[in-house]
Amino acid sequence: MARNPYFSGPPSDHFDGLRFFPPGGPRDKSLADLARFFRGARDRKRWPADLAPVVPDRPPARVEAGRVRLSFIGHSSFLLQTEGVNLLIDPVWSERAGPWGLLGPRRATAPGIALEDLPALDAILLSHNHYDHMDLATLSKLARLRPCPILTPLGNDTILRGADAKLQARAFDWGESADVGPLRVHFEPALHWSARGRGDRRMALWASFVIEGPRHKIYFAGDTGYGDGSLFSEVRRKHGPIRLAILPIGAYAPSWMMRDQHCNPEEAVEMFSLLQAEFAFACHWGTFRLSDEPYAEPVERLGAALAAAGIDAARFVAGPPGRVVELP
Numbered sequence: 001m002a003r004n005p006y007f008s009g010p011p012s013d014h015f016d017g018l019r020f021f022p023p024g025g026p027r028d029k030s031l032a033d034l035a036r037f038f039r040g041a042r043d044r045k046r047w048p049a050d051l052a053p054v055v056p057d058r059p060p061a062r063v064e065a066g067r068v069r070l071s072f073i074g075h076s077s078f079l080l081q082t083e084g085v086n087l088l089i090d091p092v093w094s095e096r097a098g099p100w101g102l103l104g105p106r107r108a109t110a111p112g113i114a115l116e117d118l119p120a121l122d123a124i125l126l127s128h129n130h131y132d133h134m135d136l137a138t139l140s141k142l143a144r145l146r147p148c149p150i151l152t153p154l155g156n157d158t159i160l161r162g163a164d165a166k167l168q169a170r171a172f173d174w175g176e177s178a179d180v181g182p183l184r185v186h187f188e189p190a191l192h193w194s195a196r197g198r199g200d201r202r203m204a205l206w207a208s209f210v211i212e213g214p215r216h217k218i219y220f221a222g223d224t225g226y227g228d229g230s231l232f233s234e235v236r237r238k239h240g241p242i243r244l245a246i247l248p249i250g251a252y253a254p255s256w257m258m259r260d261q262h263c264n265p266e267e268a269v270e271m272f273s274l275l276q277a278e279f280a281f282a283c284h285w286g287t288f289r290l291s292d293e294p295y296a297e298p299v300e301r302l303g304a305a306l307a308a309a310g311i312d313a314a315r316f317v318a319g320p321p322g323r324v325v326e327l328p
Contacts, residue, residue: 219277224261
C-alpha cells in the first residue's frame with residue numbers, strides 16, 4: 001500500500017488520504033507526455049547569452065507604516081517589506097534549480113539581492129516543494145545567516161526538517177492563516193501540484209498567499225494555472241481589494257503541457273482584473289528556463305495584453321532582478 005512520507009491526516013475536499021489535489025481534481029501528466037515535452041526541447045531557441053548584468057538592490061533594514069517595498073530577487077523570489085515586517089518569498093540563490101544543485105536548469109541572471117545584504121527576516125513564505133521554489137541549500141544558509149520561521153503548506157515542513165534540523169518550519173492548510181507581527185498570512189488554493197522525485201507526486205500541498213496588513217492586502221499567486229478564473233474571483237470575494245498582486249507570466253509553452261499548472265501573460269492580465277488589483281509585479285520568467293517560450297516573449301505578450309485590455313502598463317510591472325517597486 002502506498003504511503004505518504006510527508007503528511008498524515010483525514011481526507012478533505014483537496015486531500016484523499018494519500019495525495020493532495022487542486023480544485024477541479026488532478027491534472028497529472030503522463031510519462032508519455034513528459035517524453036513528448038523533452039523531445040520538443042531540441043527545437044527550443046537558446047536564451048541570450050549577453051543579458052544585461054543585474055544591478056543589485058541593497059534593501060533598508062525596515063519599511064514602516066503603510067509603505068510597501070517589493071524587491072525582485074529573480075524567478076519567484078522576493079523580499080517584501082511593509083509595516084516594519086520583512087518577508088522573504090520562495091528564496092532561491094542556487095545556480096541550478098534541481099536536485100543536489102547539480103541538475104536542472106541553470107540560472108540566467110544573478111540574484112537581485114546578495115544573500116549577505118538581506119536585512120533581518122521575520123518569516124520566509126514557501127509556496128511549494130518544486131526545486132525552483134524550495135531551494136534547500138539556500139534555506140540552510142538562511143537558517144544560519146537570517147534565522148526565522150518558514151511558513152509553508154502541509155507536508156513541506158517534514159521535507160524541510162528532514163533536510164536540516166535548523167529549519168523552523170510550520171505547516172498550514174488552505175484556509176488557515178499565520179500572524180507575523182501586524183501582518184496575517186492567509187494560505188489559499190492554487191492550480192498546481194508538487195513533487196521532489198518520481199514517487200511523491202502531490203504528497204505535499206502547494207498554496208498561494210494573501211498577506212493582510214492593517215492598510216492593504218498583497219497577493220502572491222505562487223505557481224498556478226488559470227483554469228476558469230473562479231479561483232481568483234474567490235480570492236477577491238473573500239479578501240476584498242488587492243493593493244499589489246505578484247503574478248506569474250512565464251513557463252507556459254507548449255500550452256498542452258503547461259496550461260494546467262502555469263498561466264500565460266494574457267491569463268495573468270485576466271487574473272489582475274479578476275482580483276481588481278491596484279498594481280502587479282510579474283514573476284516566474286527570465287531566470288530559469290523551464291519551458292519553450294523565447295526569453296523576452298512573456299514581457300512582450302504582457303505588454304500587448306495590457307494594451308488590449310486598456311490597462312496602464314505602469315500598473316503591472318515586469319522588471320529584471322534587482323527591480324524594486326515602492327508603494328506609498
